Amino acid sequence: MKILITGYKGMLGLDLVDILENENQHELVLTDIGELDITNLEEVKKMFNQEKPELIINVAAYTDVDGCETNRELAYSVNSIGPKNLAIASNENGAKLLHISTDYVFPGNNTKPYTEDDKTDPQSYYGLTKLEAEKFIKENMKNYFIVRTAWLYGINGKNFVKTMLNLAKNNSEITVVNDQRGSPTFTVDLAHAICELIKTDKYGVYHVTNSDECTWYDFAKNIFELANMDVTVKPVNTEEYPTPAKRPKYSVLSHKKWNSSGFKPLRTYKNALNDYMELELGDE
Numbered sequence: 291m292k293i294l295i296t297g298y299k300g301m302l303g304l305d306l307v308d309i310l311e312n313e314n315q316h317e318l319v320l321t322d323i324g325e326l327d328i329t330n331l332e333e334v335k336k337m338f339n340q341e342k343p344e345l346i347i348n349v350a351a352y353t354d355v356d357g358c359e360t361n362r363e364l365a366y367s368v369n370s371i372g373p374k375n376l377a378i379a380s381n382e383n384g385a386k387l388l389h390i391s392t393d394y395v396f397p398g399n400n401t402k403p404y405t406e407d408d409k410t411d412p413q414s415y416y417g418l419t420k421l422e423a424e425k426f427i428k429e430n431m432k433n434y435f436i437v438r439t440a441w442l443y444g445i446n447g448k449n450f451v452k453t454m455l456n457l458a459k460n461n462s463e464i465t466v467v468n469d470q471r472g473s474p475t476f477t478v479d480l481a482h483a484i485c486e487l488i489k490t491d492k493y494g495v496y497h498v499t500n501s502d503e504c505t506w507y508d509f510a511k512n513i514f515e516l517a518n519m520d521v522t523v524k525p526v527n528t529e530e531y532p533t534p535a536k537r538p539k540y541s542v543l544s545h546k547k548w549n550s551s552g553f554k555p556l557r558t559y560k561n562a563l564n565d566y567m568e569l570e571l572g573d574e
Contacts, residue, residue, distance in 0.1 A: 291488075294319040294343035296328055296376070297350030301447030302390065305481040306347065313485065319343060322350070328372035331379070338379045345386045345488055348376055351420075355394070356534040358416035369419035374426035381431040388488060391495075393440035393472060395421040398538020403503075405544045406438075406495045414535040424495070435487055436495040437480075440541055441509075444477030445569055450506070454513050455570070458521045468507035468525035472541045473499040476562035483548075483556060492551050497543035500559040512560060516567040 293310065297303050298320040310316050319341045327333050328350055351369055352358060358365035373389050380387040394417030395410045412418045427434050443449035457464050475498075483498050504512070507525045514521045528537065549555050556562075 291315070291345055292317045292319065292341070292343045293488075294321065294337070294341060294346045296321050296326060296346065296348045296372075298322055300349055300351075301444040301449065302442065302477045302481060303349040304446040305444055305477045306349065306484060309478075309481050309485050328375055329367045331375045334375045334379045335382075338383050338385070342383065343385055345388065346376055346380055347484065347488070348373055348387065348389045351390065353416070355414060355416045355537075358414065358419065359534040362415055365415060365419050366422070369416070370422040370426065373423035374430065377427045377430035377434070380433075386433045386435070386488070386493075387427065387431060388435040388437065388484060389423065389427055391424055391436050391438040392417065392420045393438060393499075393541035393543055394538060395424065395438065396538060396541055398540050400540050400542075403542040403544035404497070406497060406547050413538065416535060433491075433493055435493060437484060437487070438495065438497050438543060439475055439480055440499050440543060441472045441474040442477055442480070443474060443566065445566070446477075450474075450509065451513055451563070451566065451570065454510050455517060455519075458514065458517075458519050461521070463522040463524055464510065465524045465526045465531070466507045466510040467528055467531050468505045469527050470537050470539055470541075471503055471505050472538075473501070473503050473543065474509050474559040474563065475499040475556075476559075476566050478566075479556050479562050483553065486553060494547075496548050496551075497545060498548055498556065499543050499545070500556045500562045501545070502558045502560065503542045504559065509559075509563075512563055513567070516564060517571060 299322040397411040443451045
């Protein structure tokens with residue numbers, strides 16, 4: 291299959307490319323902002339005419355959640371209009387589209403994992419732009435996969451794990467929010483799941499994260515235990531650590547649809563973190 295990947299230089303994109311190349315079953319067209327501006331419809335259509343991809347995997351996004359609050363024009367352009375343009379061009383050319391979305395489309399006030407059909411109500415501008423993208427895709431095409439995920443970390447980019455490890459180099463005590471709950475997700479595991487999904491015609495919206503859940507405080511403690519670092523982690527409430535964008539208090543995603551569709555459940559976040567830490571600490 292000929293696959294066009296947007297935003298391939300990002301944390302998830304690089305893992306996707308690595309796995310797809312190892313499968314040796316696909317012809318990959320790799321693009322990032324230098325090769326393709328997805329916010330420009332004419333440029334997108336030109337790329338489609340040149341390459342004629344059968345599938346587009348859109349990993350391009352403006353993911354600075356706080357930055358989205360102030361850079362709203364850029365956020366909307368990249369996160370909403372870009373996917374809309376890809377959907378229009380995909381539909382015109384009979385191609386499939388897989389788009390990455392987020393737990394931030396939900397309000398974050400649930401007490402049980404969100405299903406794909408639960409009511410969306412983003413509390414941040416980032417979440418709003420990602421939800422708009424979902425709507426645009428649904429309006430403009432039929433053969434799409436929308437994968438909502440959460441709390442991503444991976445070897446190839448900035449993430450919470452690296453931030454914690456760097457902070458611990460100069461601090462014996464670190465404060466971490468303990469009232470936001472989600473499912474940390476290793477980009478390698480998500481990339482493997484995506485590679486399985488695109489082999490099917492089981493279109494629609496899916497929630498894909500590593501299994502189990504924790505708070506950021508729990509996650510930080512897991513990180514330092516695996517790194518054998520003697521760091522005191524102090525729990526704080528969100529109110530004590532204000533940020534420009536509002537974060538969901540609870541954004542655990544249900545995997546019921548993923549599992550019932552015949553896909554293999556992702557492993558627990560602790561097992562995934564253990565593998566990641568071996569890679570991360572092995573690089574030092």
